[in-house]
Amino acid sequence: MPLVVKKFGGTSVGNIERIREVARLIARARDKGERIVVVVSAMAGETDRLLKLAYQVSPSPVEREVDLLLSSGEIVSSALVAIALNDLGYPAESFTGRQVGIVTDSAYTRARIRRINTTRILQALDEGKIAVVAGFQGIDEQENVTTLGRGGSDTTAVALAAALEADICEIYTDVDGVYTSDPNVVSQARRISKISYDEMLEMASLGAKVLQTRSVEVAKIYEVPLLVKSTFKEGGGTLVVKEVPELEKVVVSGVTYDKNQARITVTQVPDRPGIAAHLFGKVSDANIVVDMIVQNVGEHGLTDISFTVSRTDGKKAFSLVKAAAESIGAGEVKLDENIAKVSIVGAAMQSHAGVATKMFATLARENINIIMISTSEIKISCVVEEKYAELATRVLHEAFELDREPEV
């Protein structure tokens, strides 16, 4: 009998009727002979409600307590799903992160899973029960409750699938899969039926909010096949797997954009070894992730450095860099919050000449100025003015003919 981990997001368990619907979906799968581990998020809106309570009590609530507080949201939905399953006549038991043996580090609000003790969950499965696990949470070595960060239930599901050597991890959500682009922006956007982990990682980190990035990383490491599909619609879905041979031909599989971007430019930086380390050291010390970095070789031993951070971190990074720039005798520091990053993602992109050229030419034809460029083996990103984000996404989707099903 196949062992399947099924994860349901907050909207899927957002109210009583949906919880019962989810239970019926699980029951049908059980009837087909699956051994099932369910992972649930908190009911939609619940995590925000709890966070609001915490911030009403204190402007800076202690993280240990916030984690315990938030963990209750998933406990509620796991108990309710287990109740619904039992009501349908399918024996089910819920498990908290602790009960399921998910041990993490102690980084409250963004803990990482260290190990999973599967004894208890396997026992439940052996007894013919459906195991319903509260996602998003674990305990550290001292048994404090921790949480895995927003979207952490995806990671719970994938990590459990890895630990249990499940046949597949199904991520049920309110969309029926991963699309070639945001359907709200590109009306021709098409559901991708199969995609590789690496492409999915780029799609996820570039703004396609279907899966938590970390969950895809874990899936890739342990080679857990992921299926992203709709809770409310039969069929469809996007399979995320290791190798997608037919994609060798496709080259570009999706276009994404991300408006949560800000650019900081430092002019007239003395071009000496260690200067960049000094500038970026201050930023990374503050736990701010720097994305793209562009350095222009300049004249007279001076250079300009530009880099992007998420817009939420923009002002903080700006003041840190401003202080650092003054101390090394650099020139001006500028913050630009009106930018967006538009990216094309695809396997084996670098081995296909002309993809980058086509991207740049397409943008140029629309008079969209490219502010920064960054490339990796499977993506090319361009920073453009924010107002062009949707237009750029649409024209690139068209130029690469993503509305057409790839030939296999």
Next chain:
Amino acid sequence: MPLVVKKFGGTSVGNIERIREVARLIARARDKGERIVVVVSAMAGETDRLLKLAYQVSPSPVEREVDLLLSSGEIVSSALVAIALNDLGYPAESFTGRQVGIVTDSAYTRARIRRINTTRILQALDEGKIAVVAGFQGIDEQENVTTLGRGGSDTTAVALAAALEADICEIYTDVDGVYTSDPNVVSQARRISKISYDEMLEMASLGAKVLQTRSVEVAKIYEVPLLVKSTFKEGGGTLVVKEVPELEKVVVSGVTYDKNQARITVTQVPDRPGIAAHLFGKVSDANIVVDMIVQNVGEHGLTDISFTVSRTDGKKAFSLVKAAAESIGAGEVKLDENIAKVSIVGAAMQSHAGVATKMFATLARENINIIMISTSEIKISCVVEEKYAELATRVLHEAFELDREPEV
């Protein structure tokens, strides 16, 4: 430094402002040098909200899941109180029932505490922290989450106080102590400043809903001094202790009434050994608690048996007894749901002649018919028609001069 357990009920942590007020109260006690363990209930209304969700999902939700579900309510309030304390600059850590090491039996929804491992809580206290414990919950030997029944947070507090050998267990609630009678019925009702465990037990089980009965039983066994007082008002309070020497004089210390009563009468029961056991066996097998039992010796080897159960159990007990009565060839079975129990409670009552006589005479003077009588060492209860409950309570309060502070 005195070690104090402070328990706050649902109304005391019912909203954000109250949670902050509770935190300030705790902070003031800390400033006075107390080592503090806080026990909290779920925010007022939260347990009912969660129960409603469970019953919306299933008409008969599995108890294991209901317990896990309900336990989340106390987790939320413990985290919020800990956040509030930290916000005031008082280091505090919250603990779930599991983290605090409260191990119970596996009787879901009404579990009993078996043992408490105080290591972790003592460690927090030694680090100068305030420990905030989620009440009402524990884990069984298999680490399933259990709950202790309605009002169970009182028991958590008292059991913790016993295990920690605390100097006192303070129960903060929305009234400022235990009264000689219900102030809503008897306007002259007076707060009792000191009362014995036994009297408190009678008061609690007879309907004075200030403390969960079980918590008083535990306090009595471990001789934990209890102080019942108001969260929102300084001073006052009722101290519940082992010996109250001055009460030797008082005789009657309170009058209570309880309308959650139903009487079942079986007529013409064959007066043979084993018959009563057969009748009541059926009832106790269904986990229904029988309170008062009256048996009239009758003629021709036949007898009438009347007994009371809580009104909520009335119909169920009636049908069980009806079946049993038929099988033993008894006569009619009648259910009377329009009764109430009025009781006077006091230490050393049986050694004071005339107390019972005075009670019966007082009721007779008001033409209140006594349907059943039951006595113990520290109480006399009379079942009367429900409509007389308040009147009986008022006249008894007056007859025993309970509005006057006892002479010491």
